Amino acid sequence: MQISFLVSFFLGLFLFVVPCLAAEETEDQRLFLQEEGADFHGRKRWYDYAMDPDPGSCLVQISPNYAESAPCRIAVLPFIDEGTGSYVLNEIRWPGRRGEALDIWRWTHSQRLRRMVHGYLAAREFDLIPVALVDATLAAHKISSDRLLDDTEPQLLGRFLDADTLVYGKLSTYRSYYMLLAAGWRVTLSIRMVSAISGCEIFSGTATRNIIGLRIATNPIDLALASIANLVHLRDVTLRRGEDEACRELVVRVPHPPRSARSATDIVQKALPVITSPALSPQKGALPAVAFRVPLRPWNSSSLSNLPPERFFLPEQQESTHGKKNPLDYLIDLDPSRFQTVASPDLATDRPFQLAVLPFVDRATGGNFLLNGVPAKPRSRAEQDRWKWTTANRLRRGMATYLGQRDFWVQSPALTDMILQQMGWHTAGDMLREKVERVADWLGVDALVYGEVQDSVAIYALLYSAWRVGLRVRIASGRTGRTLIEVTGQRQDSTLLPAIFPIDIAISSVLAAGFLRDITLKRAEDELCREIALRIPVPNVPPFSPSTERTQKVSLPFSEPTLSPRTH
Known part of the structure; x- marks a missing residue:
C-alpha cells in the first residue's frame, strides 16, 4: 500500500510539474528587466578564495574625479609584459626561447590579457575600439614599443584613436608552480584607466589570481598518486581560467558612469559610428594647434630600465587555440x-x-x-x-x-x-x-x-x-x-x-x-x-587608410520618420 501510494504521488508530481515547466517555456519572455546580481556575478568572495584555494587579491583605486571623466569610448592599448617571455616553473626560467622567440612570446603573453580586458569592457556599457584598429593606428604613427607608448601623451593618443579613455596594462607575474601536493598557475595584472581629455588617471587596480590544485596525502603511495594527479593543473585551459578571472575581477570593479555624465544623445552619437581610420592622420602637420581643450601634461614613463623594450605587433602564438579544450581536457574535467x-x-x-x-x-x-x-x-x-x-x-x-x-x-x-x-x-x-x-x-x-x-x-x-x-x-x-x-x-x-x-x-x-x-x-x-x-571565424577588419577618414553613417531609429515605435 505504501509503495503504491509513493509511486502514485511521484507520478502525479511528475505529471504536474512537467506540463507547468513546458508552459513556462512557451510563454513570451519579457525583456529589459532588472538583472539579478549584475555587479557581483562571477566576483570572488572571501569563501571562494578559501575553498579554491587561492591566496590572491584584487585592489583598486578610484579617482574622486571619476564621475567628471567617466569613460564612454575606450581604447585598450598594448599591455606590457615585465617578464622576458620565458616559460617559468618554480621561479626558474626554462631554456628554449631565444632572440625573436622571446620577443614573440612576451608580446603573446601581454596580448592575451589585453584582449580579455577588452572583451569584459565591451560587455559593459562602454564603446570599445577593436584591438586590431588600435594596433593599426599605433603602427601608422610609428608607436611600436612600450618606450614609445609611454613617451606619448594620453591626449595625443586619444586624438589619434578617437577615444576619451585609454587603458594601460602591465603583466607582472605569469608563471607556474609544481610542489608535488600543490600545482597551478599564478597571474598578476595591473591596469589603469586614463582620461584622454585631461590626461589624469581615473581608475587603477591590481589583481592576482592563483589556479591551484591541492591534494592531501599521508603515505608514500598516496603521495605518489597525488603528485602525478596534480600535473593536470599545468594545462593550457587552467592557465586561461586564471587569466580570465584576473581580468574579470578588475573589470567588474570599474564603476558605472553616472547617467548625468553624458546625455543619451551624446552616447548614441559616439557609440554608433564606426571609424575605420584614425581621427588624426599621421602625416606631418596633421595635428591642429588647438587640438586639446587643456594644456598637455607631462607623462611619466613607468617602464623599468632593467628590462629590454617590448616590441609590438609581432605574430601572436596560439591565438585561436589558447583556452580551447582538447579531448584530454574533456576527459580530465569529466x-x-x-x-x-x-x-x-x-x-x-x-x-x-x-x-x-x-x-x-x-x-x-x-x-x-x-x-x-x-x-x-x-x-x-x-x-x-x-x-x-x-x-x-x-x-x-x-x-x-x-x-x-x-x-x-x-x-x-x-x-x-x-x-x-x-x-x-x-x-x-x-x-x-x-x-x-x-x-x-x-x-x-x-x-x-x-x-x-x-x-x-x-x-x-x-x-x-x-x-x-x-x-x-x-x-x-x-x-x-x-x-x-x-x-x-x-x-x-x-x-x-x-x-x-x-x-x-x-x-x-x-x-x-x-x-x-x-x-x-x-x-x-x-x-x-x-x-x-x-568556432566563429574572425572578421575581415576594414583596411587601414591613414590618408582618409571614413565614418559610416547610421540611421538613428528615434529620429527616422518612417520607423515609428510599435504601440501595445
Missing part, C-alpha cells in the same frame, strides 16, 4: 560537452565586422533555479520573469565578451537595449518577429547575434556535483537576413570526490555541495561562450 557548428556558404563573402548582440531567450529554466532538473524553491511570477532575463543576459554578456576578444566591433549591450526599447520592444516575440535587415539598420551594424539558453541546471549527487549550461548562438547577416553561422554547445563543469569510509563520504559530500557556488557557475558560462566564440 566534461561530456559537445558542440555543433553549421556555417553558411554566404560566410565566405559576407564576413561581418560590426555586431550587435540582441537579448537572449531563456528556453531552459522557466525562471527557476533547477537542482537535478527540479525547481529548488518556489518563485513568484515576477521573480521568474526577472530570473529568465538574468539567466539569458549573463550568457549574452559572455558572448559579447568573447566576440570582442576576436576583433569584432561589438556594440555595447546597454546601447543596443536602449535603442530597442525606443523602438517599442517589450518581449522576445517582438524581437523574433522583426526582420533582421530592419533591426540591423536601426542599430547600424553588419550582423545580429541571436541566442537561446538551452540548459542551465545544477547537479548534486553526494560525491559528484556539476553545473551544466547549454546555449545556441546564431549570427544573421544585416544585409541579406540570412543565417551566416550557427553554433550549439553545452558545458558541464563538475567535480568528483571519491570516498569509501562513512566519515570520508560525509566530508566529500559537503565539499561537493560547496562546489555549487556562483563563481563556478560563472566559469561554466564563460567557458561555454569562449568555446562557441572560438
Whole structure:
C-alpha cells in the first residue's frame, strides 16, 4: 500500500510539474528587466578564495574625479609584459626561447590579457575600439614599443584613436608552480584607466589570481598518486581560467558612469559610428594647434630600465587555440560537452565586422533555479520573469565578451537595449518577429547575434556535483537576413570526490555541495561562450587608410520618420 501510494504521488508530481515547466517555456519572455546580481556575478568572495584555494587579491583605486571623466569610448592599448617571455616553473626560467622567440612570446603573453580586458569592457556599457584598429593606428604613427607608448601623451593618443579613455596594462607575474601536493598557475595584472581629455588617471587596480590544485596525502603511495594527479593543473585551459578571472575581477570593479555624465544623445552619437581610420592622420602637420581643450601634461614613463623594450605587433602564438579544450581536457574535467557548428556558404563573402548582440531567450529554466532538473524553491511570477532575463543576459554578456576578444566591433549591450526599447520592444516575440535587415539598420551594424539558453541546471549527487549550461548562438547577416553561422554547445563543469569510509563520504559530500557556488557557475558560462566564440571565424577588419577618414553613417531609429515605435 505504501509503495503504491509513493509511486502514485511521484507520478502525479511528475505529471504536474512537467506540463507547468513546458508552459513556462512557451510563454513570451519579457525583456529589459532588472538583472539579478549584475555587479557581483562571477566576483570572488572571501569563501571562494578559501575553498579554491587561492591566496590572491584584487585592489583598486578610484579617482574622486571619476564621475567628471567617466569613460564612454575606450581604447585598450598594448599591455606590457615585465617578464622576458620565458616559460617559468618554480621561479626558474626554462631554456628554449631565444632572440625573436622571446620577443614573440612576451608580446603573446601581454596580448592575451589585453584582449580579455577588452572583451569584459565591451560587455559593459562602454564603446570599445577593436584591438586590431588600435594596433593599426599605433603602427601608422610609428608607436611600436612600450618606450614609445609611454613617451606619448594620453591626449595625443586619444586624438589619434578617437577615444576619451585609454587603458594601460602591465603583466607582472605569469608563471607556474609544481610542489608535488600543490600545482597551478599564478597571474598578476595591473591596469589603469586614463582620461584622454585631461590626461589624469581615473581608475587603477591590481589583481592576482592563483589556479591551484591541492591534494592531501599521508603515505608514500598516496603521495605518489597525488603528485602525478596534480600535473593536470599545468594545462593550457587552467592557465586561461586564471587569466580570465584576473581580468574579470578588475573589470567588474570599474564603476558605472553616472547617467548625468553624458546625455543619451551624446552616447548614441559616439557609440554608433564606426571609424575605420584614425581621427588624426599621421602625416606631418596633421595635428591642429588647438587640438586639446587643456594644456598637455607631462607623462611619466613607468617602464623599468632593467628590462629590454617590448616590441609590438609581432605574430601572436596560439591565438585561436589558447583556452580551447582538447579531448584530454574533456576527459580530465569529466566534461561530456559537445558542440555543433553549421556555417553558411554566404560566410565566405559576407564576413561581418560590426555586431550587435540582441537579448537572449531563456528556453531552459522557466525562471527557476533547477537542482537535478527540479525547481529548488518556489518563485513568484515576477521573480521568474526577472530570473529568465538574468539567466539569458549573463550568457549574452559572455558572448559579447568573447566576440570582442576576436576583433569584432561589438556594440555595447546597454546601447543596443536602449535603442530597442525606443523602438517599442517589450518581449522576445517582438524581437523574433522583426526582420533582421530592419533591426540591423536601426542599430547600424553588419550582423545580429541571436541566442537561446538551452540548459542551465545544477547537479548534486553526494560525491559528484556539476553545473551544466547549454546555449545556441546564431549570427544573421544585416544585409541579406540570412543565417551566416550557427553554433550549439553545452558545458558541464563538475567535480568528483571519491570516498569509501562513512566519515570520508560525509566530508566529500559537503565539499561537493560547496562546489555549487556562483563563481563556478560563472566559469561554466564563460567557458561555454569562449568555446562557441572560438568556432566563429574572425572578421575581415576594414583596411587601414591613414590618408582618409571614413565614418559610416547610421540611421538613428528615434529620429527616422518612417520607423515609428510599435504601440501595445
